[in-house]
Amino acid sequence: MAKIATKPTPNFTFVALFLCHLLLIALTTDARTSEAQDELLQDELLQDELLNEARARTITRSSIIDARLQSLYRRVRCPVCAGQPISESDAPLSRILREELAKKIEAGASDEEALAWLVARYGEGVLLSPRFSSAALLWLAPLLLACASLLVLRARTRVRLEAK
DSSP states (O other), X not given: OOOXXXXXXXXXXXXXXXXXXXXXXXXXXHHHHHHHHHHHHHHHHHHHHHHHHHHHHHHHHHHHHHHXXXXXXXXXXXXXXXXXXXXXXXXXXXXXXXXXXHHHHHXXXXXXXXXXXXXXXXXXXXXXXXXXXXXXXXXXXXXXXXXXXXXXXXXXXXXXXXXX
């Protein structure tokens, strides 16, 4: 008798288990990937939010410091220009003064501390409106002397008129 070649019958149980295994791997991998992607997305959103907050603080701080500096620049006289504030001057010395004031303010000094440092270094003449001090009496002395002289002359003339 001749042998008839038969095809081996596949074991459907093994194939079904194999396909279920592949499906389970695909689903868990997809779930893990999805969770990992969600975590990455949340981390990126958090980093973006923190970065935006930091930028906003920097911009706000920078704009506040710039406003303070502009106010200070308008109060300081340019040593080179006649009566011009350093905010409007292009002189190299004005640029140096602006840089020094900016360093002081960025280091945390108040406006008054920065101006006091500038006055201590360059004198009251560096301010556009100098503070009143005892040295101002020297400038007022000639005016006071002239007023006192006028009062003395008036009193003498009265005495002479009464004596006649």
